[in-house]
Amino acid sequence: MAEKSYRDAIRDAMMEEMDRDPNVLIMGEDIGVYEGTFRITAGMLKKYGPKRVIDTPIAEAGMAGTAVGMAMLGLRPIVEMMTMNFAIVAADQILNHAAKVRYFSGGQVDVPMVIRGPQGAGVQLSAQHSQTFEAFYGHFPGLAVVAPATPADAKGMLKTAIRGKDPVIFLESAALYGMKGEVPDDPDFTVPFGKSRVAREGSDVTVVSYGRMLQLSLIVADKLSKDEGIEAEVIDLRSMRPLDLDPVYESVAKTHRAIVVQEQWKPFGAAAEISASIMENAFDDLDAPVERVTGEDVPMPYARNLELLATPNESHVAEAIKKVMYRA
């Protein structure tokens, strides 16, 4: 085990897979000579050369479409989106091609590609560059959609994405790139999709989250334990598609109350899907309605003070926990 940043964990995963499999390559804007806007690809052009580390024009639809073709013919392309917001331009390639080719070909052709990049707020990138997309992509069959919350999961899940047969939307959190954590050294360490984990055990309330909001939930859980004696069980979903809610139902059977924390807007968000599933599958275990903690329903402001107001913070999570415990 070594302590690594989330950023380095992602780079390690790609380089280990490029060492292991010559069919793995990466393309994106400013990833080669400039070494990436967030410096994820630092040193990669030098090591693997321009055939496997490809600087592209500013043309996301072209990048994604090229990758679909490469994947259909046996390569394993990784497309880095400078932010996931730019992938909206490539939505047709992703949703109508990458996600549909296996279905249309009657299962004859797989599309083993990864579209990865940062998303979310917290680093003052304003309305167009601070959005999150797990609910958007999670809606479409044919894709895998993951959002790792720790350096170890970032590495293990990206390796699973590169090795798999599906088109994977790999959602990184820009605000977590500097976060450090223990990461296994084993080059074959992978984290499977569709396996949620209990990130913190507790008996009083179930907190369901993923990505950056998982880290926020853990901070609140520790505080409430220390200050108020409330023991929250925090569950890290890790992937939206496939979505594994069994640990959530098991937890709710124990705690009888749940909140879901997401960064994105409330209407039609991931928390809506998750809380509806809890009500469908654990109704008789609930002692209170499932509560959602979400971002404010506005385009993300640039100003730091307003950005903080528009995203979930510690007191939002604590209030929701107390509300479902009838302690508000």
Added chain:
Amino acid sequence: MSEIIMPKMGDAMTEGKVVRWYKKSGEAVKKGEPVAEIETDKVNLDLEAESDGTLGELAAQEGQVVPVGGLLARILGAGEKDEPQRRATDQKDSVKKTTGEYAEAIETKGPRRDRSQPIEAPPPPATRGSRQRSSPLARKMARELGVPLESLQGSGPQGRIVAKDVQGFRPVEDRRPRLSPPSSLESKSIPLSAMRRTIAKRLSESTGPIPHFYLTVDLDVTSLLSMRQQLMDIEETKISVNDFIVRACALALRHHPNVNASWGDDAIAQHGDVHVGIAVSTPEGLITPVVRNADQKSVREIGDEVRALADKAKNRKLMPNDYQGSTFTISNLGAWGIEEFTAIINPPNSAILAVGAAEARAVVVDRQVVIRDRMKITMSCDHRVIDGAAGAEFLRTLRQYIEQPLRLVV
């Protein structure tokens, strides 16, 4: 033409009241359609037409009490004319129709439903303005613990009953003496309901002709209470002390067929089955649903059945088959904190057992004062059927079943 007459619902029924007509005279009726709501001494019923036609002149008005077999109305076929009405109370003419002819005109099906409500929904508790809110978990726990939600105060938002309200429920606390709020006094007369009339008639018939005598014993229920707790832990369900007493009585009755008997003018009838009636209090009055063949059922089965019957009784959904045919009756006022009392025999039974509260008391065992759980029971006997010694022997057997409750399982 077919006749609608007052049906006979059970042996004890001699008359019934027309609560309301769903159809007017001259209105078309279809087979199976409810035409009138009838109040009997135990339940309310819908009378359903058994043939298509037109409703003739109404022989009984709403609110009128009509003897069994009395004509209520006729259903006329096409082109038929109503005959001159005989009076609904003209029993002489109608009694002969009580044995089955009424079935040609009317089919009685199930307890009454309020036809003005499109969906069969229980009426909201009278004391609350709107629907009582409760969490799914609270409802599940209440179901499992046998706690009536109506008896709880919700502590959640808008009075929602939540899990801790159910956990905090202790029936014992309800027994603490508490003054009910005084109501303003006024002179008024409360009309006798059919049920109240029946209770009065039957109990007078009991204490008058039946020579009662009473036998009281004080039983040690320490083992029984501990066994009950173990069973509840294992079964994860509510089992009441009374469920054990029902089984104990049923088994004891098998040893004493002379107690499981009824007085007749020419002979004493000993019954081949043990059917135990349980006195249940409802807002309208007392009723005694019956656990049939209670000697062949486990404590758990008896408990489930008693609770289902009590629910039906409280909602006036008991069918005659649910409350007729008992061979012995148990009345338990333990939950009200009554130490001991005497009960009036429920004819044609020859005995009734009045059960008091089980509570910890200081008693002398081996010349030492110790604390034991004790419970007093009093059996009322019909002296025409049961002599003093016979009653005492029955109680001795019953004592063995209750004080050594393992006997209830072997």
